[in-house]
Amino acid sequence: MTLRVYNTQTRKLELFQPQQDHKVQMYVCGPTVYNYIHIGNARVFVFFDVVRRYLEYKGYEVTYVQNFTDVDDRLIETAQQEGTSVKELAERYIEAYFEDMDALGVRRADIHPKATEHIDEMQSGIQTLIDKGYAYERNGDVYYRALRKDDYGKLSHQSMDELKAGARIDVNEQKENPLDFALWKKAKPGEISWESPWGNGRPGWHIECSAMSRKYLGDTLDIHAGGMDLCFPHHENEMAQSEAWTGKPFARYWLHNGYINMGSEKMSKSLGNIVRVVELRQEYAPRALRYFLLSAHYRNPVSFSHEAIRQIENGLERFDTAVANLRHRMQTANEGDADQEVREELDRLTGEFEAAMDDDLNTANAISVLFEAVKSAQSMLSRPVLSKGSLTAYLDWLRRFGSEILGLIDMGEEEGLDQEIEALIEERQQARAVRDFQRADAIRDQLAAQGIILEDTPQGVRWRRK
RNA sequence: GGCGGCAUAGCCAAGUGGUAAGGCAGAGGACUGCAAAUCCUUUAUCCCCGGUUCGAAUCCGGGUGCCGCCUCCA
Secondary structure (H helix, E strand, C coil), X not given: CCCEEEECXXXXXXXXXXXXXXXXXXXXXXXXXXXXXXXXXXXXXXXXXXXXXXHHHCCCEEEEXXXXXXXXXXXXXXXXXHCCCHHHHHHHHHHHHHHHHHHCCCCCCCECXXXXXXHHHHHHHHHHHHHCCCEEEECCEEEECHHHCCCCCCCCCCCHHHHHHHCCCCCCCCCCCCCCEEEEEECCCCCCCECCCCCCEXXXXXXXXHHHHHHHHCCCEEEEEEEHHHHHHHXXXXXXXXXXXXXXXXXXXXXXXXXXXXXXXXXXXXXXXCCEHHHHHHHCCHHHHHHHHHCCCCCCCEEECHHHHHHHHHHHHHHHHHHHHHHHHHCXXXXXXXXXXXXXXXXXXXXXXXXXXXXXXXXXXXXXXXXHHHHHHHHHHCCCCCEHHHHHHHHHHHHHHHHHHCCCCCCCCCCCCCHHHHHHHHHHHHHHHCCCHHHHHHHHHHHHHCCEEEEEECCEEEEEEC
């Protein structure tokens, strides 16, 4: 099976072919850490976490880099308002970011570089751009000559004429052209700053990704990804300056995910209609949030609603009961390997799962395959005779695809019951044996009040926590 | 003005030529002492109007509605 992905730059579905056969260099733009992240921010992090896991499943050795923008206008402004330092502010929200991501089951990137720790690399890049004639200094600011190369606009598909015509750029007399953008910004009095050949200042936004991706992943990335709103100007500018800097193509595949809408509008900090992860994960099972973010194809918009997430919480129970039912049956199953029939069924499901993911990372379809597997497992459980191998095969399948790749199935070990509860279950069984259903039901109700659901099956009593 | 996207059941949502995946909710049935869980069955004029085609949710043209990017934004 071969993976195909939609490349924003070519606007086509392309066969995924990294530079080196078994390695993938992947860079995903991370958060600007001046506040908590919202569910829209989380979409990109959760989705590309799945992409990374899937690439690993396919046998690639993935190097995943995600930056923190820990100095910029908003950080400076927020720090001033709160009477704290940019550094303290950034540290606080980096920690908050990891707490949110841990809850959502997002694995850490291999490297999480911070802009403020790569000032030298950025300055060196800026100097190279100046030396090559792609950048110029004006009164302590340094700007990139956007139109020096005639392919500016090739990522976001804007012609230079249109950009010029449509440029509603702030009036900045220092720029040669309104489309030029800052590589280095002169510090205002009292602002955080670093020394440079052009005076004290701080880096522009775009140069950090160019410098850090190059340092950790090399001149050409296999995958560069982020939200759709980063396509222009951020990624366009990154690509322009990186290619001017190195003379090589910057990224082979550009992947951009769609927004989360509130009603019909995009969720965004500037519109003020955001819902933060830090609050949502108090209200809902974090797994349900993760499922919600993966329930639509990544390039499509998804509408946020509490109703949708509640529905998903119900759906997740199907995964959990399937796992619990398979495990319960292990106690009474026969020794033996998986049946041929089971192996064939699981191979079929594997094929479907891969087909979904290989088709531009269609997580919505991949999830539907998970449900197919669950249904298939439950059907098998109705058979009177089963081998442990067959049960294990299903559990392994669910672990691999539901847990390790999508991160939606919780394969945590079974909890033990305490002795008192076990005694009650046993007492109920004895009551049932003598058809004292009143007593039996009373015990069941009592346990239900403690959140323990009993289920009578041909293989004995099964229980689970609600 | 330029570029792009979306419109599928009560709700979420997949699906780019062969008469509609999956989930939630609802209905009926099986199983059960009763339940629960599970399984089976069931619920769609695919926004509208034309066109191409043996055949279109899917392609083309024209509408309608909504949204995004072109400026900070995942």
